[in-house]
Amino acid sequence: MPNAPVYKKILLKASGEALMGKQGFGIDVTVADRIAADIAEARAMGVQVGVVVGGGNIFRGVAVASKGGDRVTGDHMGMLATVINALALATSLRKLGINTEVLSAIAMPEICQSFSQRAALHHLEKGRVVIFAGGTGNPFFTTDSAAALRAAELGAQAIFKATQVDGIYSADPKQFPDAERYDELTHDEILDKGLAVMDVAAVALARENSIPIIVFSIHEKGQLAAILGGGGTATIVKD
Ligand code: UDP
Numbered sequence: 001m002p003n004a005p006v007y008k009k010i011l012l013k014a015s016g017e018a019l020m021g022k023q024g025f026g027i028d029v030t031v032a033d034r035i036a037a038d039i040a041e042a043r044a045m046g047v048q049v050g051v052v053v054g055g056g057n058i059f060r061g062v063a064v065a066s067k068g069g070d071r072v073t074g075d076h077m078g079m080l081a082t083v084i085n086a087l088a089l090a091t092s093l094r095k096l097g098i099n100t101e102v103l104s105a106i107a108m109p110e111i112c113q114s115f116s117q118r119a120a121l122h123h124l125e126k127g128r129v130v131i132f133a134g135g136t137g138n139p140f141f142t143t144d145s146a147a148a149l150r151a152a153e154l155g156a157q158a159i160f161k162a163t164q165v166d167g168i169y170s171a172d173p174k175q176f177p178d179a180e181r182y183d184e185l186t187h188d189e190i191l192d193k194g195l196a197v198m199d200v201a202a203v204a205l206a207r208e209n210s211i212p213i214i215v216f217s218i219h220e221k222g223q224l225a226a227i228l229g230g231g232g233t234a235t236i237v238k239d
Helices: 016-020 029-044 061-065 071-095 117-125 143-154 189-193 200-208 223-228
Strands: 009-014 048-053 100-104 128-131 157-163 212-218 235-237
Touching: 009 029, 009 143, 016 029, 016 071, 029 048, 029 071, 029 200, 029 223, 048 071, 048 117, 048 143, 071 100, 071 128, 100 117, 100 157, 117 128, 117 143, 143 157, 143 200, 189 200
Parallel strands: 009 048, 009 157, 048 128, 100 128, 157 212
Antiparallel strands: 212 235
């Protein structure tokens, strides 16, 4: 019999970049399907899965602000981008027969349900994957912060931060091949060393709520299930 999962309720954070694949912009449906298959494996292990998706493959608020436009409007555009990504990932999950609900921090009832903690917990308990769209619903935040916020609200036992590489390094390993890879760190070490894993607000919120952050590669198929089964390759951030 396979091992019981290490965590029973998780919050997966996938950036917009993850959904983009090798394209320069937008969504690669093949990649969305692959990520959905990984989530389906976690569900098959009985793990409750919430997902926060980013929007950087479509729009970031700073793009407006850097050209002299209003940052708040830019951030609204970025939050809407996350809704597009959420709908794409939900579509991929439903193709696999996985019951999925999209809950948005910004009300748009014709498209998806609005977020509330009660609705999210209800769907998770029913075995549905819940995708959180619209970030925190507020400008000047990121979807990393949304991931930490939703994880705290739902009582998730870990945040799974999907990245381009297989853990946390002392520097970008693509630019610096000699960069040191960490197996384990504390939240404080991330903040003290200024490691670019998640933004500071997200790490601080995870620390305050004693939520571990598992950093792993989104490009390696089956990693999510492997880590949940007690193996796999990742950096674990915990106190
Ligand atoms: N955003 C926001 N508030 C939030 C989350 C996101 O204003 O709570 C906006 C912000 O403009 C951000 C964009 O949405 O640049 C896309 O989110 P993010 O950059 O976190 O996406 P990722 O880098 O994960 O793809």
